[in-house]
Amino acid sequence: MTASVAVFPRSRSRPQDRAGVPTYVVLGLVAVAFVAPFYYMLVAASRPMAEMNTFPPPLLPGPDLWKNVATAVRSQNIGLALGNSLVVSGIITISTALFCTLAGYAFAKMRFRGRDTLFAITLGTMMIPPSLSVVPLYTIMADLGLAGSLSSVVLPSLVAAFGVFFMRQYLSQSLPDELLEAARMDGATSLRTFWSVVLPIARPGMAVLGMLTFMTAWNDFFWPVITLNSTNPTVQVALNNLGSGYVPDTAVIMAGTLVGTLPVLVVFVLLGRQIVGGIIAGAVKG
Amino acid sequence: MTLQLDRPVPGERTPPGAGPTIRLSWRSRLHRFEGRSAPYVYVAPFFLVFAAFGLFPLLYTAYISLHRYKLGSSMTWIGLDNYTWLFTNDAFYNALWKTVTIGVLSTVPQLLIALGLAHLLNYRLRGRTFLRVAMLMPYATSVAAATLVFALIFGRDAGIVNGLLGLVGVDPVDWRNGDWTAQIAISVIVIWRWTGYNALIYLAGMQSISSDLYEAAALDGANRWQQFRHVTLPGLRPTILFTIVVSTIGASQLFGEPLLFGGGQANGGPVGQYQTLGLFMYQQGWQFGQLGRAATVAWVTFLLIIGLVLLNTRLSKMRKS
Numbered sequence: 001m002t003a004s005v006a007v008f009p010r011s012r013s014r015p016q017d018r019a020g021v022p023t024y025v026v027l028g029l030v031a032v033a034f035v036a037p038f039y040y041m042l043v044a045a046s047r048p049m050a051e052m053n054t055f056p057p058p059l060l061p062g063p064d065l066w067k068n069v070a071t072a073v074r075s076q077n078i079g080l081a082l083g084n085s086l087v088v089s090g091i092i093t094i095s096t097a098l099f100c101t102l103a104g105y106a107f108a109k110m111r112f113r114g115r116d117t118l119f120a121i122t123l124g125t126m127m128i129p130p131s132l133s134v135v136p137l138y139t140i141m142a143d144l145g146l147a148g149s150l151s152s153v154v155l156p157s158l159v160a161a162f163g164v165f166f167m168r169q170y171l172s173q174s175l176p177d178e179l180l181e182a183a184r185m186d187g188a189t190s191l192r193t194f195w196s197v198v199l200p201i202a203r204p205g206m207a208v209l210g211m212l213t214f215m216t217a218w219n220d221f222f223w224p225v226i227t228l229n230s231t232n233p234t235v236q237v238a239l240n241n242l243g244s245g246y247v248p249d250t251a252v253i254m255a256g257t258l259v260g261t262l263p264v265l266v267v268f269v270l271l272g273r274q275i276v277g278g279i280i281a282g283a284v285k286g
Numbered sequence: 287m288t289l290q291l292d293r294p295v296p297g298e299r300t301p302p303g304a305g306p307t308i309r310l311s312w313r314s315r316l317h318r319f320e321g322r323s324a325p326y327v328y329v330a331p332f333f334l335v336f337a338a339f340g341l342f343p344l345l346y347t348a349y350i351s352l353h354r355y356k357l358g359s360s361m362t363w364i365g366l367d368n369y370t371w372l373f374t375n376d377a378f379y380n381a382l383w384k385t386v387t388i389g390v391l392s393t394v395p396q397l398l399i400a401l402g403l404a405h406l407l408n409y410r411l412r413g414r415t416f417l418r419v420a421m422l423m424p425y426a427t428s429v430a431a432a433t434l435v436f437a438l439i440f441g442r443d444a445g446i447v448n449g450l451l452g453l454v455g456v457d458p459v460d461w462r463n464g465d466w467t468a469q470i471a472i473s474v475i476v477i478w479r480w481t482g483y484n485a486l487i488y489l490a491g492m493q494s495i496s497s498d499l500y501e502a503a504a505l506d507g508a509n510r511w512q513q514f515r516h517v518t519l520p521g522l523r524p525t526i527l528f529t530i531v532v533s534t535i536g537a538s539q540l541f542g543e544p545l546l547f548g549g550g551q552a553n554g555g556p557v558g559q560y561q562t563l564g565l566f567m568y569q570q571g572w573q574f575g576q577l578g579r580a581a582t583v584a585w586v587t588f589l590l591i592i593g594l595v596l597l598n599t600r601l602s603k604m605r606k607s
Binding site for chain 1: 317320321322324325326328329331332333335336338339340341342343344346347350403406407409410411412415416417418419420421422423424426427428429430431432433434435436437438439443444446448449452478482483486487489490493531535538539541542545546549550551564568571572577580581584585587588591592595
């Protein structure tokens with residue numbers, strides 16, 4: 001007993017019992033249900049529409065993928081949309097990671113008047129769905145001359161309450177007070193401390209936050225659909241136009257969907273482990 | 287050499303005595319000021335962005351809701367007319383009701399399945415990482431992509447769902463044009479996208495429950511189900527409350543799913559059978575050009591959300607005491 005505790009000091013969760021066969025079967029089926037639509041997307045994107053109109057549907061991808069992708073790209077500016085989404089999501093990601101780390105550091109490690117109130121307000125703002133503000137946002141952006149521009153999508157998302165919360169959790173766990181104390185003894189200014197002590201330690205957390213932010217920004221739908229038009233779309237706006245077309249060629253729609261989803265999926269398959277870890281880490285103290 | 291270097295440069299010469307100390311104290315004061323103002327500077331970007339693009343628009347929404355405001359023209363004060371219009375409008379009550387039913391249809395199964403999945407994922411598993419990543423793949427998909435795929439899967443003539451139902455002798459269902467069927471299909475999209483995410487949140491909560499509690503329960507002779515009921519569920523309470531609040535807010539905001547499920551139409555089906563509040567607002571504002579009315583819908587939705595969240599926390603506090 002004692003030996004096993006010593007060998008596995010980190011075994012914190014109970015059902016330590018190994019999973020039985022039924023558990024694997026259930027989880028396997030769920031995993032298939034979660035992943036199957038992606039495969040269906042690929043199959044439907046690579047065959048003529050008529051072939052998908054049979055049951056059972058074909059199980060393997062067909063030969064038309066490039067043709068359908070080309071049609072989709074031509075009909076909805078998807079090349080431009082991919083570029084736009086990359087720019088928008090990239091800027092939002094960098095700025096969110098930086099500003100949220102600054103604020104998260106202040107909330108985690110600095111003492112100042114009103115800190116707890118300000119942090120409570122920050123958490124409270126998470127309860128406000130951004131889509132409720134679209135009417136005035138639309139007016140404001142028009143007044144600023146930014147209607148239909150990428151800036152109108154970027155500006156409201158430059159920093160996020162979730163990120164502040166996330167970085168505060170991360171830094172209060174991984175940034176030792178002694179290090180900050182040492183920096184202060186050396187006479188480092190606050191900004192200097194942030195730059196050479198806090199940032200290096202915050203980097204892994206910022207990376208996870210960055211991935212989550214990128215995904216969210218890439219997939220953002222409501223506000224971009226309202227503010228952008230089809231001549232200068234992001235991917236989601238282009239997909240919306242594709243799906244709202246009057247001639248619904250499902251193969252072309254699926255090809256466009258595939259192209260628009262692929263970048264995020266690639267990121268996700270490569271870094272899924274870290275993203276999963278980040279979500280779990282962000283949730284523990286939530 | 288050394289002498290030359292040591293010689294002070296004439297312009298920089300400071301008077302003996304007072305000079306260095308004043309400079310030092312001035313510097314240290316600056317230093318202290320920098321240290322004291324720094325935290326406010328660091329949190330400022332968040333609050334500035336929130337004030338400009340969160341708080342101000344929210345309040346401005348209330349102001350706009352008191353005006354007739356057509357797309358492309360200026361505002362005219364009309365008092366509470368928009369609210370009278372809204373509360374006597376059948377389409378609003380329809381949208382409110384559909385938001386509630388789709389919300390229940392999507393949230394309840396989603397959280398229950400997520401709880402079960404988290405329980406299973408908490409066993410010692412081979413291929414743990416793979417399973418977790420698979421659970422989260424739908425979360426990485428956009429609303430638009432997910433809805434377009436599921437619109438095909440729920441197709442009337444050739445959709446897989448109808449094909450599978452046909453195997454067990456059920457006639458093809460016209461998912462999109464039915465009332466409950468369309469709501470179910472939309473709920474399935476929401477469930478597909480969010481269940482894995484919530485399962486991971488629950489899993490995180492489960493892993494932070496101390497194993498001593500389970501051991502104590504086991505010593506008292508509790509079986510697995512009893513352990514789940516009396517240790518896991520109470521331990522997860524705050525997490526469950528959190529997911530309920532988040533999912534409720536999410537459900538009140540459903541927009542992309544019903545929009546694209548209907549092929550980009552804002553009416554939510556021929557008889558509005560899946561028109562949510564978000565879609566209703568979009569229709570008023572950007573199809574009919576009635577921004578004032580759209581703002582009214584948004585503001586009322588906001589008040590409803592606040593009411594729901596307060597009710598939620600109140601209920602959970604009551605149950606606790």
